Amino acid sequence: MKSVFSILNPRYHTAEEKIDIPNRIQRGPTDILRALESTVKTDLTAAHYKYHDDPFLIPMSNVGKRTFAMAQESGRKAAHWVRAQHPELFQHNAADPPIQMFFPKIVYNKDGDISEDNLKAAIKAVLVNDAIEIYKLCKEKGVEISPETMISFLEALCYNNGDEPLPEEFIEERWFRQSTKGKEKKRKTWKDGALAEEIFISINNPDEIAYSALIQGMSKYYQSDRAWQLFQEAQEKGIALNIETYNSLIRVSNFLKENYDLRWTFIVDLLTLAAKAKLKPNLRTLNAVLESLSLMGTSKNTKNLTLQTLSEFKKIGVEPALSSWYYVLNTFCKERGPVSWVLEDILVEIENKEHKIQDLIDTFFFVTAMDVCRNHLHDKELAKRVNKLLHHGSNYDLIGDSFKESIYYRHYFILLCQTEPLDTFMEEIYFKLVPHIYVPEPSVMGEILDSIEINTAIEYVPRIWSDMTIFDHTDREKLISSILNIMVNNHPEDKPDLVEKFGIIAWDIFTKIENQNEHRTQPVMFTGVMLGNILTLLLRNQDFEKATEIVEKLDADHQKVVGVPGIEPLKMYLDYCIRENAPSKAIVCIQYCAESGFQEAENMAKRLHSEMTLDETHLEKLSKIVGNFFIEQSLKKNENTT
């Protein structure tokens, strides 16, 4: 630059004023994007961005959401498969700078060169299967592997139990996997005598890292007895293990000791040993102790111990994370135990803070807290506070997976549906969250319908029905009869538009059940009451034609339809028949009544006879149904007239 200024005209670079040019503000590669993203808020009318924003392509039911997302994921997997099958097609380099993920997978075989670096790279990329392959090849070819690499290989094997973990890029699979990890039945899954143990044996004088890795691996996969043996072996040899090893052993204490007291002494012993080894306990130690305590029954002592543990760890500067509070909730709010309001105290601690994930179990907190709010305390204020915390900052990342999310919202919906005024619930919660954030399960729908019935809030029925059809709830007999009952029992006489809508809904229900797939395992069957209700609603909407179809259906499928409708709708239908001057239809109705064993059939026949002039054939039919006296009567009538 100096040379450039020297060539400038002197009057141009005599800087009599000093010009301060500020330094550039340093920023990361995605900082601008994040800043722009911060201006965008959530749009409740939109589906998740992974779906196409088009009414035809937005999944609406829980099954649909899962199917759409997994279909995308399966496409991704197909692409991976093609790449694995035809690596020769992917030798070009489309990206600059090169993207490792685009390159075909490296295949290791006997012909190629193998070195320790390959093994290191595979371990770093958590490609466990590849690492095992490379290790075997190295052994065959006699390639020397340094002890450090062997140890890190052992660690990788122990951490994953010798299995390949799910690749990180399959986000949807993780999200939708019905993961009950942590809650599932704990059982031994450690592979005894597998490669990990072989390597451990092959190491001369295994050091503390090797011991720690193997003990942690064994206790992670619940091979607790052998983990404990190894621990004792290490103690005898005077090998100093790290704190994580102690944590993992505390975690499996309920496998090692049956009795609660013995178990607690065992934990205390382990902690004393750790203290002697001058190890500083961390969050995972706290979580391990709390987890063990949460499995120790409902006695008062357990709760006291939990509180003591918390305060003691606080003293040494270990702040509990959400996972710790999850265990505390588990300890205090047992299904059969006394009611505990510990959640309120916990919320005071964690409210209005942004929480970062520190433990896998952190994702269990919100769903459990909401469960406690609903089932244990039945307190809507607490539920709202929990919900507020969930939506604070980026706390929503801790919701876990789709399964936990929907359970969370299930509890939230049912609790608020039962406790909040229905209007508030619908306005504030239902209309906002359904269907894009949460699709109510049939049980939740049932609760909402119950609430509507109690509050006689029939104006919500059309919306609920349209949601039910969209969410595929139309195959639930209970829900359908419930919504029909609501519509029949609350006749909106003063609102003609609602009457019309109800009529349409009733017909919709009828056609839905009529046209359901014949190959369903459990098709919905019409019941007499159901058809009676549909008939009532159609007649209220003055839809005689469709009502006739219902009556014909009743008459034709007499054997299939379970039970009979009440007499009221049939009487109503008869009135309509008289009004519409349709004697043959009326006779069908009366015949059905008679066949179904209604006493009123005779009265109905009389009524029909008195209010309408019937011809010979009709009279004949009527007399077949209810007896001969009609003809006599009519004869009399005729005589009188003549």
Place this chain on the structure above:
Amino acid sequence: MSVLARAFDKGFVRSIPKSVSFYSVNTERIQEEEFRVLNLKSTRSQNIHAKKKGYKQNVLPPRTAQMPVDQDWGSVWPGPRTFHPATVPLPIRQGYRDKGAAPDKYANAELMKIPNFLHLTPPVVKRQCEALKKFCTPWPKALDTDEKCEKHFPIEVTFSNYCHSSPTIRDPLARIVTLKIKLSTLKLDEHARDKFRRLVGDRYDEETDTFTIVTDRCPTKKQNYEYAMYLLTAVYHESWEVEPWEKLKSDADMEAYDWNNSKSKQTIEELFKKEAKDVDNINEYISAINSLMNKGETKDTIHNYGLAVRKLLNLPVEAT
């Protein structure tokens, strides 16, 4: 009774299709073993290929119906996107029909073809600028006018960055660097200035007094920038050099006619037998001949020249 009926029904449905499929497989096999017959008058039996019932999908109403009037549009349409009728709550029409109104937004390809700026509404632009402010530094206070900017920073360098949605982040056009400088800001004397202009050729724009270098021969922007700087320096120093052959420059090589070095001056001095500057009316004559030679022969220049010569030689002015 009812339960019985139901159970029977289920069993019935399950058992029938199996036996049917079993039969049909068998018959096919037998047919394969026989000669194949070319059936010219094939009549399709309609019972077997009964038309499948169309599956009617439940479709959500367009979400514009749910949108509140006071919603935050920037969150609904956060980025550039093709127009979508179910997301844009505006009754837009586009296109032409011979009769009737223009087609509405649903299934309207015209609306999808044109790029839209729905993601850049004024409030959104304002909001995004507000968010990006923290990455910006204030403008130097001393540089409050354009003249000062030009004075302190005479060199102007222009280049472009490109943003793609593709695996590669490179764009060949991003390497091009344009350097601009006003010639008056360079330290040049008469000769150097002349030589500089001859060296750069049409890269110099006389109207704005700007010299422009565009470099694109190197693969990266940095290299091209450095190359442009090198060129500027090189051409500058080269223009200060005086080569021996430059002395051979003759009148014909002069870029402009200069009367002081011309044959005309000599002739005048011979004619009047005194120094040219002492001749009466000489200045008028000089400017006239200069403009004639430099601007070319136009009606005006020739006329002026004629007048000047008559004045100089005391000839009578021709009546026009």
